[in-house]
Amino acid sequence: xxxKSSSSxxxxxxxxxxxxxxxxxxxxxxxxKKRLLHRVKGHEKGSETVRAIVRSCREIGIPHLTLYAFSTxxxxxxxxxxxxxxxxxKKFLKSEQQELTENNIRLNTIGQIERLPxxxxxxxxxxxxxxxxxxxxxxxxxLSYGGxxxxxxxxxxxxxxxxxxxIGLDVITPEFISEHLYTSQLPxxxxxxxxxxxxxxxxxxxxxxxYTEIYVTNTLWPDFEKEEFIxxxxxxxxxxxxxGKIR
Numbered sequence: 001x002x003x004k005s006s007s008s009x010x011x012x013x014x015x016x017x018x019x020x021x022x023x024x025x026x027x028x029x030x031x032x033k034k035r036l037l038h039r040v041k042g043h044e045k046g047s048e049t050v051r052a053i054v055r056s057c058r059e060i061g062i063p064h065l066t067l068y069a070f071s072t073x074x075x076x077x078x079x080x081x082x083x084x085x086x087x088x089x090k091k092f093l094k095s096e097q098q099e100l101t102e103n104n105i106r107l108n109t110i111g112q113i114e115r116l117p118x119x120x121x122x123x124x125x126x127x128x129x130x131x132x133x134x135x136x137x138x139x140x141x142x143l144s145y146g147g148x149x150x151x152x153x154x155x156x157x158x159x160x161x162x163x164x165x166x167i168g169l170d171v172i173t174p175e176f177i178s179e180h181l182y183t184s185q186l187p188x189x190x191x192x193x194x195x196x197x198x199x200x201x202x203x204x205x206x207x208x209x210x211y212t213e214i215y216v217t218n219t220l221w222p223d224f225e226k227e228e229f230i231x232x233x234x235x236x237x238x239x240x241x242x243x244g245k246i247r
Contacts, residue, residue: 012060012230016237018190020064021057022212024204025050026196027220040084045222047092051099054139056226058103060233064138064186068204072112072146086116089143090123097127104136110182111145140186147206154180183208191236193229195221211243 025046032042050067057065070085077085093107100107107128113121124143157180161167178184189205189212197218201209215232217224 010234010238012234013237014061017061018233018236019062020066020187020189020191021062022066022068022189022192022205022209023053024068024192024194024196024202025221026194026198026202028222030196031220031222039081040088042222043085043088047088049222049224050092051096052226053224053229054105055103056229058105058137060230062137064140066110066140066142066183066186066189066205068142068145068202070111070143070145071203072144072149073203075115075144086120090120093120093123093127097130100127100131100139101134104134105131106134106136106138107131108138108140109143110140110150111143112149113143115144138186140183142204145182145204147201147203150182151207177207181207188212191215191233193217193232195219195224211241213239213241 028042028046029039030042031045032039035041054065069089074085075082099105107124109124109128113124116124154177158167158172158177162169162172178188183205186208188208188210192201192205192209192212192214194201194214194216197216199216201214205212213236215235217228217232219228
């Protein structure tokens with residue numbers, strides 16, 4: 001999934017910047033454990049990395065960034081950790097509102113937002129409303145998100161339209177399906193980055209990443225820095241994307 005090719009001799013090509021990058025931010029807990037710290041400390045450090053990478057994307061000119069912040073499976077973690085994560089999320093949203101506005105970044109979210117605590121939903125809504133007119137970049141937070149749950153929701157939504165006679169089966173195309181996903185207003189990711197070294201996609205954007213380039217780094221998310229991020233982008237630019245065709 002990752003590339004062993006050296007990118008140190010290359011520079012980032014502005015004409016081939018990904019339009020959409022998705023990131024599985026893995027390794028917060030392991031980062032904390034290595035330092036004999038509580039897992040929450042890893043999440044706190046990871047939020048600093050979020051800030052740095054969002055800034056980097058804005059500087060580089062990447063239009064869309066989607067971060068896997070909290071999955072549907074994460075609800076199964078210990079209640080104390082989930083509560084701490086929700087508190088951290090609320091704190092992060094409040095602290096970043098000004099920076100998002102100053103950098104012309106719009107905040108969006110995908111997932112089962114209704115499952116989030118009411119105060120988190122309220123804060124999320126406030127920040128999204130405050131940044132809705134920003135058009136320099138879109139930051140998408142995947143919260144209470146699961147790829148399979150998204151597909152089930154899409155199937156149910158389309159089935160209702162078929163059952164009610166609003167549409168026929170012939171209109172159901174890949175494009176029609178994409179229009180019924182959380183990401184209907186987004187292009188499919190060009191690049192999926194996973195930190196922490198695990199070689200799996202963990203129920204993230206299952207439909208959308210059909211032809212996405214994948215890069216896995218062993219670096220834990222709290223240690224992930226702009227320099228490595230740029231090296232990954234350079235690696236992406238050296239790949240030949242065929243989308244199933246012969247060139």
